[in-house]
Amino acid sequence: MMGRKFLGYAISVYRNYYTVRSKGDTNVEILTNKSINKPEFVAEPEPRMIRWSEEQEKVLGHVRRGHSVFITGGAGTGKTFLLEHIIKMLKESYGESRVFATAPTHIAAFRLGGQTLHSFSGMGVNNDNYYDDLSCVVGDEEAWRRWRMAAVLVIDEINMVEGFFFRRLECLARDVRQSDEAWGGIQVIASGDFLLLPPIPKEVLGKRFYDFAFESSWEKSFDIQIELTKNYRQSEERFTKLLENIRRAKMDSEDLHLLEQRASASASAELDPSVVYLYPRIQDAVDVNWEIVESLPEEKVEYEALGRGKGHYHIKKRGNPKYFWKKKQSRLGLSDDLLVLCKGARVMLVENLDVSNQLVNGATGIVTGFMKNDGRCHIGKLNPDKLLPIVKFDSSGLEAVIQPITKCMMHQKKVKTLSSKRQLPLTLAWGRLIHKCQGMSFDRVHVGLTSRVCEYGMVYAAISRVTTLDGLHLSGFQPSKVKAHPRALEFYEHFRQHQQEREAAGDTIVVADKNKQNLLSVSTSDWEKAIVEYKELRKKEFKTFEYWDSDGSDESGKQKVIT
Numbered sequence: 276m277m278g279r280k281f282l283g284y285a286i287s288v289y290r291n292y293y294t295v296r297s298k299g300d301t302n303v304e305i306l307t308n309k310s311i312n313k314p315e316f317v318a319e320p321e322p323r324m325i326r327w328s329e330e331q332e333k334v335l336g337h338v339r340r341g342h343s344v345f346i347t348g349g350a351g352t353g354k355t356f357l358l359e360h361i362i363k364m365l366k367e368s369y370g371e372s373r374v375f376a377t378a379p380t381h382i383a384a385f386r387l388g389g390q391t392l393h394s395f396s397g398m399g400v401n402n403d404n405y406y407d408d409l410s411c412v413v414g415d416e417e418a419w420r421r422w423r424m425a426a427v428l429v430i431d432e433i434n435m436v437e438g439f440f441f442r443r444l445e446c447l448a449r450d451v452r453q454s455d456e457a458w459g460g461i462q463v464i465a466s467g468d469f470l471l472l473p474p475i476p477k478e479v480l481g482k483r484f485y486d487f488a489f490e491s492s493w494e495k496s497f498d499i500q501i502e503l504t505k506n507y508r509q510s511e512e513r514f515t516k517l518l519e520n521i522r523r524a525k526m527d528s529e530d531l532h533l534l535e536q537r538a539s540a541s542a543s544a545e546l547d548p549s550v551v552y553l554y555p556r557i558q559d560a561v562d563v564n565w566e567i568v569e570s571l572p573e574e575k576v577e578y579e580a581l582g583r584g585k586g587h588y589h590i591k592k593r594g595n596p597k598y599f600w601k602k603k604q605s606r607l608g609l610s611d612d613l614l615v616l617c618k619g620a621r622v623m624l625v626e627n628l629d630v631s632n633q634l635v636n637g638a639t640g641i642v643t644g645f646m647k648n649d650g651r652c653h654i655g656k657l658n659p660d661k662l663l664p665i666v667k668f669d670s671s672g673l674e675a676v677i678q679p680i681t682k683c684m685m686h687q688k689k690v691k692t693l694s695s696k697r698q699l700p701l702t703l704a705w706g707r708l709i710h711k712c713q714g715m716s717f718d719r720v721h722v723g724l725t726s727r728v729c730e731y732g733m734v735y736a737a738i739s740r741v742t743t744l745d746g747l748h749l750s751g752f753q754p755s756k757v758k759a760h761p762r763a764l765e766f767y768e769h770f771r772q773h774q775q776e777r778e779a780a781g782d783t784i785v786v787a788d789k790n791k792q793n794l795l796s797v798s799t800s801d802w803e804k805a806i807v808e809y810k811e812l813r814k815k816e817f818k819t820f821e822y823w824d825s826d827g828s829d830e831s832g833k834q835k836v837i838t
């Protein structure tokens with residue numbers, strides 16, 4: 276116990292030294308959350324009707340029975356929407372503190388009201404081996420408690436989770452919970468589409484290597500894997516067909532013709548602040564942001580970052596920041612050197628400011644005005660007029676005064692140096708990275724593919740954000756940029772084959788003990804054999820078993836007790 280505490284203390288000291296936020300700064304102040312922000316409805320809006328598709332119903336049936344489920348399907352098939360419902364349902368039955376909603380990115384995690392998978396895990400950053408990760412968790416009281424308490428772990432956008440990380444998590448769950456069962460007995464519900472964006476590739480001997488989660492402890496993690504096929508985001512038949520073909524990188528001449536039409540319709544279009552511009556490269560997004568902000572008639576307010584320390588944070592004069600500089604900033608998660616705002620500017624947070632109010636890294640909004648800093652924070656030379664922007668956020672509808680924050684970083688190249696930067700945690704957001712838009716829907720999108728950079732699934736991830744074909748603008752499109760990773764395609768091929776085999780083998784049944792614990796899916800053709808295996812596997816003696824049909828529709832009618 277003492278050892279664990281000491282290790283935890285050492286880790287927290289190390290972490291604080293490595294990345295420190297200035298103390299005493301409250302960098303966000305919520306202006307209003309009642310009268311101004313709530314829209315005034317002439318009549319109360321009708322509550323939204325949810326009609327679950329057959330496949331979504333099937334998922335719900337398995338989740339209720341305690342199965343670990345992998346939910347997949349193309350963009351817009353309601354994976355995240357279903358997860359939101361599942362989380363609510365499970366929290367009602369297990370209690371808030373035993374159900375953990377996670378995703379690899381902040382913005383996806385907060386859509387589920389959860390946290391990033393990494394922060395849930397309590398693992399360290401860039402640990403070389405599993406035992407370093409384990410000691411981080413052992414030394415972190417909160418992380419230890421989470422793993423021990425968890426009944427359910429929900430993971431959205433699992434396509435972006437690296438295989439080695441998935442494997443480590445599974446191992447960690449077993450070690451911390453001291454159980455031989457997969458994930459230490461935690462029910463895992465994961466969702467994602469491996470034909471969307473892959474995990475960040477690793478460079479191995481000059482080659483890029485993609486480490487997918489489905490190539491790690493996958494089969495033992497899930498009792499059942501289900502593909503959703505009904506698209507809820509796009510309703511036009513020709514558009515959904517086009518998207519499905521882009522997803523698999525198998526476009527026909529009709530698809531190409533449609534895309535060419537969209538590209539020529541956008542050729543002469545001017546920059547429009549009501550359109551979202553998506554790019555694979557950060558510099559393209561930066562260029563568009565500068566052009567749009569400069570074109571707006573409103574008075575501009577500039578914020579020049581204040582830097583201290585050796586080397587890293589030069590303040591650039593007005594002009595377009597250079598690519599290498601911006602790249603370094605985005606890697607370090609820092610904000611712009613020169614930020615130019617005005618009323619009506621579309622912005623995005625680059626820090627987590629207030630998690631409970633959804634003011635998190637990636638949250639977008641519009642600058643509604645500026646207010647004089649009346650001593651609430653230190654602005655210094657950041658802005659000569661001492662003005663702070665007021666931002667109205669899209670998802671929460673909250674209006675908040677954004678204050679600067681200071682970030683300190685320790686660099687460990689040849690000599691250790693400490694440098695700091697003070698800036699508003701905002702960046703302009705008409706132009707965005709495709710990577711930062713997974714899970715979002717927009718009415719009008721311009722997808723810019725002029726750069727050579729084009730990742731697997733990137734064209735699909737970008738185009739599938741828009742709700743209608745007319746809302747799609749396109750530039751720089753070439754068929755060769757539509758790429759699906761061969762290993763992901765292979766995964767789905769096996770997935771389908773497996774599904775067909777299961778259907779051919781007849782209905783699946785679920786075996787459980789009297790308390791509906793320790794569930795197991797088996798084929799109806801060999802369920803008696805499965806019960807014997809099951810007993811051996813768990814090394815428990817059950818006197819009574821129940822089984823019922825697994826489609827979730829008619830549980831009570833089909834239950835049967837075997838003694």
Ligand SMILES: Nc1ncnc2c1ncn2[C@@H]1O[C@H](COP(=O)(O)OP(=O)(O)OP(=O)(O)O)[C@@H](O)[C@H]1O
Pocket residue numbers: 324325326327328331348349350351352353354355356357468507508713714715716739
């Ligand atoms: N059963 C349903 N009834 C009504 N609307 C639904 C249903 N399922 C999903 N939707 C709606 O469909 C849209 C897309 O859903 P969602 O974002 O969950 O899809 P997704 O599969 O997670 O997409 P992506 O992979 O792009 O993140 C959302 O607006 C959601 O509200």
